[in-house]
Amino acid sequence: MSIVIQVAWLALIASIEIIATQWDRLVRGHVRKVRNLAFTVINHLVIPIATVTVTHLCQPRIGTHWIAGLPVLPGIVLTVVVLDFAGYWFHRFSHRNLFLWRFHQIHHLDEDFDATTGARVHTVEEVMHQIVLIVIAVALGAPSSYFTAFATLAFIMAIFHHCNVAIPWKVERVLRTVVFTPALHVPHHNDDIVNTDTNFGFIFPWWDRMFGSYNTARRTPQWRIGLDYSHDLSLHRLILQPFLPRQLKETATPPTPNTTYETVGQAAVRPEEKTA
Ligand SMILES: [Zn+2]
Numbered sequence: 001m002s003i004v005i006q007v008a009w010l011a012l013i014a015s016i017e018i019i020a021t022q023w024d025r026l027v028r029g030h031v032r033k034v035r036n037l038a039f040t041v042i043n044h045l046v047i048p049i050a051t052v053t054v055t056h057l058c059q060p061r062i063g064t065h066w067i068a069g070l071p072v073l074p075g076i077v078l079t080v081v082v083l084d085f086a087g088y089w090f091h092r093f094s095h096r097n098l099f100l101w102r103f104h105q106i107h108h109l110d111e112d113f114d115a116t117t118g119a120r121v122h123t124v125e126e127v128m129h130q131i132v133l134i135v136i137a138v139a140l141g142a143p144s145s146y147f148t149a150f151a152t153l154a155f156i157m158a159i160f161h162h163c164n165v166a167i168p169w170k171v172e173r174v175l176r177t178v179v180f181t182p183a184l185h186v187p188h189h190n191d192d193i194v195n196t197d198t199n200f201g202f203i204f205p206w207w208d209r210m211f212g213s214y215n216t217a218r219r220t221p222q223w224r225i226g227l228d229y230s231h232d233l234s235l236h237r238l239i240l241q242p243f244l245p246r247q248l249k250e251t252a253t254p255p256t257p258n259t260t261y262e263t264v265g266q267a268a269v270r271p272e273e274k275t276a
Helices: 002-019 031-062 072-094 098-108 123-140 144-161 169-175 182-189 206-210 235-243
Strands: 262-264 267-269
Touching (some): 002 144, 031 123, 031 235
Antiparallel strands (some): 262 267
């Protein structure tokens, strides 16, 4: 059921992106989107196996029934809040730790920002992330159905806060008090490190507000999406890059500075990617 909801949500948001686009596309064609979606296909094949395995390994050792003993609604809410809090710190640490960054940079190398960006996470990063969350869920005694509810909500929110949908500013300002919105997450994908290292939240924006990483900078047409030390890579390079001996930052050719970008509509587009 969870997978049906996730696929339906991704299809719905992708459809809305077509009819209510906020920003002109920065990368033309469908290769990029197929590349991004390939990661979520691989992840949805691998993650259930990892989830079941880790749960069975942890349950006898650290398992409790604490959250399972609470009424259902408070139990689910507590599970979602605690795991989102843990996800915030895992994400924030992924920007600091060179080993974790090897995998997390694959998400950030995307040079456009839409729903498929949210689906693009290296499988090893996704496995490590899920292991951390499962260990916490088992230790707190959250039933597996609560964890599934959280995982489904987290995917829905990841697709939502990456989407390229024109949300009225008045609506967005209300939404961002409760959940992470696209306008709030896009600074995290700006190649300016001052913005990249902010807004680490997944579902709730509260942790960034509490721990000093909240950033309300608004995207401009001059913003470049991606990382300042490399262009995006091919699918097989993206999969293999984290395992190469040298960090990508040491070997990549930095993208051309923003001065070569021309403005088309609301977004900056590389000249060779403009449509006639
Ligand atoms: Zn990040």
